[in-house]
Amino acid sequence: MSSQDNSPEEHLPSEQGAHGGAVARKDDPFADPGLPPHLPRIQDIDERAARRSERTVAFLFVLSMLATVAFIASYVAFPIDKIVYVFPFGHVSILNFALGITLGLALFCIGAGAVHWARTLMSDREVPDDRHAIEAPPEVRAKVMQDFADGAAESGFGRRKLIRNTMFGAMALVPLSGVMLLRDLGPLPEKKLRSTMWAKGKQLINMNTNQPLRPEDVAVGSLTFAMPEGLKEENADFQEQIAKAALMIVRIQPDEIKNKRELDWSHQGIVAFSKICTHVGCPISLYEQQTHHVLCPCHQSTFDLSDGAKVIFGPAGHALPQLRIGVNGQGNLEALGDFDEPVGPAFWERG
Amino acid sequence: MSTAEENPRAAAGERIADWADGRLGIYSLAKANMRKIFPDHWSFMLGEVSLYSFIIIILTGVYLTLFFHPSMNEVVYHGSYVPLQGIRMSEAFNSTVNISFDVRGGLLVRQIHHWAALIFLAAMFVHMMRVFFTGAFRKPREVNWLFGFLLFVLGMFTGFTGYSLPDDLLSGTGVRFMEGAILSVPIVGTYLSMFLYGGEFPGGDFVSRFYSIHILLLPGIMLGLVAAHLILVFYHKHTQFAGPGRTEKNVVGMPLLPIYIAKAGGFFFLVFGLIAMVAAIATINPIWAIGPYRPDQVSTGAQPDWYMGFSEGLIRVMPGWEINFAGHTLVLGVFIPLVVFPLVLAVIAIYPFLEAWVTGDRREHHIADRPRNAPTRTAFGAAWISWYFVLLVGGGNDIFATHFHLSINSITWFVRVSFFVVPVLVFLATKRVCMGLQRRDAEKVLHGRESGLIKRLPHGEFVEVHTPLEQGDLHRLTAHEQYAPLAVGETTDENGVERRLGRGEKLRAKLSKGYYGEGNQIPKPTAEEYEEITSGHGHH
Numbered sequence: 079m080s081s082q083d084n085s086p087e088e089h090l091p092s093e094q095g096a097h098g099g100a101v102a103r104k105d106d107p108f109a110d111p112g113l114p115p116h117l118p119r120i121q122d123i124d125e126r127a128a129r130r131s132e133r134t135v136a137f138l139f140v141l142s143m144l145a146t147v148a149f150i151a152s153y154v155a156f157p158i159d160k161i162v163y164v165f166p167f168g169h170v171s172i173l174n175f176a177l178g179i180t181l182g183l184a185l186f187c188i189g190a191g192a193v194h195w196a197r198t199l200m201s202d203r204e205v206p207d208d209r210h211a212i213e214a215p216p217e218v219r220a221k222v223m224q225d226f227a228d229g230a231a232e233s234g235f236g237r238r239k240l241i242r243n244t245m246f247g248a249m250a251l252v253p254l255s256g257v258m259l260l261r262d263l264g265p266l267p268e269k270k271l272r273s274t275m276w277a278k279g280k281q282l283i284n285m286n287t288n289q290p291l292r293p294e295d296v297a298v299g300s301l302t303f304a305m306p307e308g309l310k311e312e313n314a315d316f317q318e319q320i321a322k323a324a325l326m327i328v329r330i331q332p333d334e335i336k337n338k339r340e341l342d343w344s345h346q347g348i349v350a351f352s353k354i355c356t357h358v359g360c361p362i363s364l365y366e367q368q369t370h371h372v373l374c375p376c377h378q379s380t381f382d383l384s385d386g387a388k389v390i391f392g393p394a395g396h397a398l399p400q401l402r403i404g405v406n407g408q409g410n411l412e413a414l415g416d417f418d419e420p421v422g423p424a425f426w427e428r429g
Numbered sequence: 430m431s432t433a434e435e436n437p438r439a440a441a442g443e444r445i446a447d448w449a450d451g452r453l454g455i456y457s458l459a460k461a462n463m464r465k466i467f468p469d470h471w472s473f474m475l476g477e478v479s480l481y482s483f484i485i486i487i488l489t490g491v492y493l494t495l496f497f498h499p500s501m502n503e504v505v506y507h508g509s510y511v512p513l514q515g516i517r518m519s520e521a522f523n524s525t526v527n528i529s530f531d532v533r534g535g536l537l538v539r540q541i542h543h544w545a546a547l548i549f550l551a552a553m554f555v556h557m558m559r560v561f562f563t564g565a566f567r568k569p570r571e572v573n574w575l576f577g578f579l580l581f582v583l584g585m586f587t588g589f590t591g592y593s594l595p596d597d598l599l600s601g602t603g604v605r606f607m608e609g610a611i612l613s614v615p616i617v618g619t620y621l622s623m624f625l626y627g628g629e630f631p632g633g634d635f636v637s638r639f640y641s642i643h644i645l646l647l648p649g650i651m652l653g654l655v656a657a658h659l660i661l662v663f664y665h666k667h668t669q670f671a672g673p674g675r676t677e678k679n680v681v682g683m684p685l686l687p688i689y690i691a692k693a694g695g696f697f698f699l700v701f702g703l704i705a706m707v708a709a710i711a712t713i714n715p716i717w718a719i720g721p722y723r724p725d726q727v728s729t730g731a732q733p734d735w736y737m738g739f740s741e742g743l744i745r746v747m748p749g750w751e752i753n754f755a756g757h758t759l760v761l762g763v764f765i766p767l768v769v770f771p772l773v774l775a776v777i778a779i780y781p782f783l784e785a786w787v788t789g790d791r792r793e794h795h796i797a798d799r800p801r802n803a804p805t806r807t808a809f810g811a812a813w814i815s816w817y818f819v820l821l822v823g824g825g826n827d828i829f830a831t832h833f834h835l836s837i838n839s840i841t842w843f844v845r846v847s848f849f850v851v852p853v854l855v856f857l858a859t860k861r862v863c864m865g866l867q868r869r870d871a872e873k874v875l876h877g878r879e880s881g882l883i884k885r886l887p888h889g890e891f892v893e894v895h896t897p898l899e900q901g902d903l904h905r906l907t908a909h910e911q912y913a914p915l916a917v918g919e920t921t922d923e924n925g926v927e928r929r930l931g932r933g934e935k936l937r938a939k940l941s942k943g944y945y946g947e948g949n950q951i952p953k954p955t956a957e958e959y960e961e962i963t964s965g966h967g968h969h
Contacts, residue, residue, distance in 0.1 A: 178709020
């Protein structure tokens with residue numbers, strides 16, 4: 079319809095297909111004037127400028143080659159553990175830095191060269207191309223419909239309903255085998271999430287020293303993490319056990335404990351709560367000793383350890399479970415049973 | 430067809446091409462595509478950035494699989510990074526540390542892979558917004574819009590499963606968050622969790638399971654979608670902006686061979702080169718500093734990769750609602766965010782179908798809209814982006830609190846309120862801005878461009894001279910189409926019989942009025958207005 083040259087007749091409004099709704103007048107001031115004339119670049123008219131562009135492109139390609147050579151040289155020359163100071167990036171691994179910069183340069187120069195070539199030396203004449211409707215013309219559509227009807231009729235699919243229905247039945251059942259095969263992805267939940275390793279008589283082991291905790295080890299204002307006696311890092315199920323049994327211990331002046339049960343379950347103001355957040359299971363690790371608030375660093379749920387660890391802010395839905403503790407014959411802290419409710423995030427069967 | 434026999438002296442390249450054509454039919458393909466016209470606009474390269482970063486991710490990812498051990502077996506580290514020596518970790522973490530410190534160039538490839546993933550998602554996001562705001566999703570491109578949307582969603586999950594593989598303390602925390610979210614699903618939550626992790630969290634299976642999802646399942650689907658996406662781009666031909674000589678029936682630009690082969694091919698190297706340099710100078714995911722995963726340990730300031738941030742925001746600002754009844758717990762505080770997460774994405778995905786329903790327009794559209802000329806759509810898109818960013822702020826509430834010395838509680842409350850309020854405000858503001866820009870365009874068409882020249886009239890009045898626009902600009906500024914609001918028509922016919930309107934029809938008419946009714950778009954200048962002003966009276 080229109081082309082890149084600017085012959086005026088072609089672009090008279092009457093020549094233009096009416097589009098855009100409102101425009102329908104013959105002398106429309108807003109009519110499409112057609113493609114503007116091509117403006118030559120300096121490289122199109124001045125051969126010396128074109129030569130300069132050619133040299134620039136070639137220079138970029140040569141630079142890329144040099145960068146690749148430098149990459150190989152860096153790979154061979156720099157030891158992997160050498161750290162150097164490079165302004166303004168600071169202390170960096172020289173190997174990583176040199177490989178990245180040379181590889182980046184080698185790639186970038188190929189790209190820059192190609193783009194510069196395209197922009198300055200290849201033709202920049204804009205040309206139009208016709209579009210064709212995506213949907214098929216009516217004859218094609220009719221032909222396809224007819225073909226389909228013929229094919230369907232020949233199969234007898236609609237007529238022989240017994241075949242059709244049994245085929246649907248078979249196709250619907252066969253994926254069930256696949257579903258069955260997924261069954262052994264994991265065990266059933268049963269009561270696994272309801273209990274932890276804690277039990278009556280298990281001593282509280284300090285996670286830092288691996289020694290049993292004694293009441294005098296726990297100072298007011300400190301935060302101590304403990305695990306059950308018998309749990310070892312080298313155990314095969316250590317990660318699963320610690321994911322439920324992780325415990326935090328703080329000491330609060332008994333008269334500051336507002337919750338009666340919490341006081342009953344403590345030992346001289348030493349209280350033990352599950353470390354696993356009841357929101358989505360992050361380990362809680364931020365303790366504000368003045369207020370006895372603990373904060374989960376993942377989603378900022380805040381619990382008041384002096385008031386039954388109830389939620390005072392954030393997305394957690396219920397208080398942290400408390401572990402009932404006492405002191406055994408050797409003067410070490412011990413659990414007086416498991417948690418009386420599931421630790422960690424809530425779930426459907428929790429109740 | 431074969432000309433090789435007839436022309437034994439043809440050049441070797443030609444003979445190879447003839448050989449291939451006789452077996453593959455490449456000449457018909459080349460006829461349609463070799464000189465295919467592509468229009469030029471800077472925003473059309475955003476999709477290219479996505480494509481190229483995807484290719485970079487595949488190339489670097491294949492390299493990483495040569496060294497990575499997708500196993501959770503426990504080992505004690507004895508590699509060259511001293512601070513970790515003697516520490517227990519999974520083989521996955523161990524091999525990732527080895528890639529970083531013992532494989533020459535391994536760290537670089539890891540960092541290119543991770544940076545490219547962040548850029549891939551960001552480029553897809555911006556590309557999607559470009560398509561949205563220019564209305565390039567309209568018929569015949571709705572299916573391609575959905576393909577693109579699916580690529581974005583799958584990209585998010587490929588990213589998540591990917592950064593979880595090293596089994597470091599940060600990503601493990603994310604995997605635990607995923608466990609908590611799955612547990613909140615009513616009735617089947619605990620079962621799903623046991624099946625996904627092969628037992629109780631963390632178990633010994635998730636790294637190898639995520640590995641096959643990350644390197645095979647999801648990228649396989651994505652590769653297919655990318656191919657389909659590109660085939661449709663070729664088949665539909667690219668959209669173009671209105672301008673002199675550009676119509677709905679043509680596409681104006683430069684041919685694939687040589688311009689776009691050089692420009693787009695070169696652009697791949699530019700993107701790759703830049704990402705390689707970024708990977709050389711900016712550390713990303715230094716897992717050696719974070720340490721191996723332990724369920725009882727965590728670091729502060731834990732953040733997911735940016736594209737997962739909005740879901741993090743949902744989970745952080747949701748109040749902790751829990752309903753206990755008949756021995757069961759409904760964990761709304763976690764389950765509602767889990768449901769809203771796909772809804773936030775679905776809202777933008779289904780918008781094209783909503784707009785098509787409101788306009789009732791069944792024609793093809795190949796001229797891209799300027800955002801201002803579709804004020805309601807633009808306002809909707811801006812509102813969605815603001816919604817997304819409000820949630821990103823929520824996901825980083827701890828970072829905002831520590832960096833700007835704000836209270837975490839106030840930020841959380843701000844996000845809770847903003848979740849509902851900010852999109853509405855942004856919608857209203859954007860619509861007004863669009864209408865203002867439409868008014869300015871109309872003004873420019875009718876009165877010309879402000880020239881900056883002040884003229885003093887004989888009686889002392891000062892006026893500014895306006896230069897009339899050239900016809901090409903007049904056309905460009907008036908080429909857009911304006912819909913009339915849907916006419917419901919008489920609800921009673923001449924015999925007084927009431928025509929019942931369905932609820933859907935009523936809603937459609939209301940929406941249509943909101944889109945195209947009075948006060949929702951500025952009528953574009955008509956030829957009569959233009960002539961009345963330009964003839965006789967001179968410029969105002």
